[in-house]
Amino acid sequence: MTTADGHAPDEAGTVQDSQAAQIDGTWERDVRWWDVAFYVIVVLSALALLTADVRGTALVVSLAAVGVILVGYVGWGRRAARTRNQVAAHVYLVVAIACTLVVVGQDALGTLLLFAVFTQIWMLSERLWTQVVLCVVLAAGTALALAFDPTTGRVGVAELASTAPQMGVALAFALSLGLWTAHTMRQAERHARLVDELRATQAELARSHHEAGVLAERERVAQEIHDTLAQGFTSVVMLAQAASADLDRSAPDAARERLALVESTARDNLAEARALVAAAAPAPLQVGTLGQALRRLADRFTDETGTHVDLEVADVLGLSSAEEVVLLRSAQEALANVRRHAAASAVVVSLVPGGPAGAGFPGSGDGPDGAAVVLEVVDDGRGLGPGVVEGFGLRGMRERVAASGGEVTVHGTPGGGTSVRVELPVPGRPPAPVTSPAATPAPRSTS
Structure with missing residues (x-):
């Protein structure tokens, strides 16, 4: 032998x-x-x-x-x-x-x-x-x-x-x-x-699975930080700069309002950081429904930027916590892109089960056959210019949605502006009627 x-x-x-x-x-x-x-x-x-x-x-x-x-x-x-x-x-x-x-x-x-x-x-x-x-x-x-x-x-x-x-x-x-x-x-x-x-x-x-798991977790944490903490810090910086400008022009009341928003944003960021460390659900979803989390997100966006947000949330039932996280993070990233690039005066955020989104703007697309949940964020800003390259945030959104079997579509709207549409397949769930249009329709862009 x-x-x-x-x-x-x-x-x-x-x-x-x-x-x-x-x-x-x-x-x-x-x-x-x-x-x-x-x-x-x-x-x-x-x-x-x-x-x-x-x-x-x-x-x-x-x-x-x-x-x-x-x-x-x-x-x-x-x-x-x-x-x-x-x-x-x-x-x-x-x-x-x-x-x-x-x-x-x-x-x-x-x-x-x-x-x-x-x-x-x-x-x-x-x-x-x-x-x-x-x-x-x-x-x-x-x-x-x-x-x-x-x-x-x-x-x-x-x-x-x-x-x-x-x-x-x-x-x-x-x-x-x-x-x-x-x-x-x-x-x-x-x-x-x-x-x-x-x-x-x-x-x-x-060993390979361990390395792949470590890499996937590192990418997940990086995406979570980008979608939450980085955007919150951006808001804090912008609000602090606005408060300084208010003080320079002797408007202490306006500066005080800005500082209150800074404190609120910092507290929210701290809650997101704690949830991230604990690997728990996002802080907004721990204290309410997805619709309520989107409402707080829209209100804060309006307070921080002055841009009107028209929110339309359908009564979407039965979503898993993972699907809710995907939709909330997608809305956060879409609004962050509006803040950074769109120079918009109005935004529509809609969440409907299998129906057309983007109410208030023509040409935003037709909804699917009812076996999906659709989130769409449409702004009336400057739209997609030539040679636009997707950044880390949008790529991360696509990867997150694709991991749940969904699809992200980004296109310009006829009157100017941009539509970001997230469609998650939800087999066996019929569409529900829109029950809570929370704001008046956003004005169309005239530019």
Whole structure:
């Protein structure tokens, strides 16, 4: 059996035991038992020779051959069993086969050594053809040694005809058992390596998923900060600048109103920051419905910018918290873009289930068939100029909506201005009537 390196790195870069290493550990333990079995067979073979009718030179030669086998195993075979050194293994096997044939040639009791030598051929040699050749040589040599007559120095034909079938059976048994054992051991090693590869793949997949999760969470937090804290700080800066301008023109009451808005915006930002740290729902959705959150968003936008917001919210029921977050963040981003780029005098924000949005402005688009919720923010500002490039906020809005299976459409309106339409699919939910138009229609742009 070919050894493995026995180690595989885990996710943290440390070294852990692998299946191949466990097989190697089992092999080390088994080799010690093979040592014991070999020594027992050799000792029993020597005792059998001593207690049999082997006398004189034959006994001395037999015991000397057994001693050479024992020394060869201690010198080469035992080390080869642990290091898998094939040179040492084959040197020992050649010595063991030769000495076994010598012992068998002196007395038939020498065949007891075949139990050890046949086993060691399959245990020490790692090439199939070498194993088969050595087994054939051992079996054929044993048949000749049994048929050898020391008194005449010749091989008896009758004796050979008698011993050859017996050794043929022994050879067949040794080959079949050895091939089956070798196949089983190789299959076990192959399976162990496959398990190691599977574990390595699982570790790599877990690492990739972890990195992807970290990246996705980082992007989510970045988008949340952009949609909430960054916009709130922008409002604080603009309001502080307006308050300074009011003080410069000796309008303390107006400055006081601006500072009150600064405080309110800062408190809202602090609540959003706490919700973000706690991974909770947005602060406006924790204290009310989506419609109420949109109303507060529209009122604050009007207070901060002076731009009139006409809000139309349908009675949309059954939205999940994730869908509400998507719609609220989309409205925040759309109004932030109106603040930064549109120079609008009026905005319409509408939320309807599967109906046309953008009331008050022509050409804002037709609604879907009722299996969707539509949020649309339409302004009467300067519209989309040539070569407009989407920024981080709009790209983040598209990604957020797309993750929920929805779609974002941005286009100019015929009278000037821009429409941002968010459509989220909500299968099985029929459209509901508009129940709370909260403000008068916004005036059309005349520019």
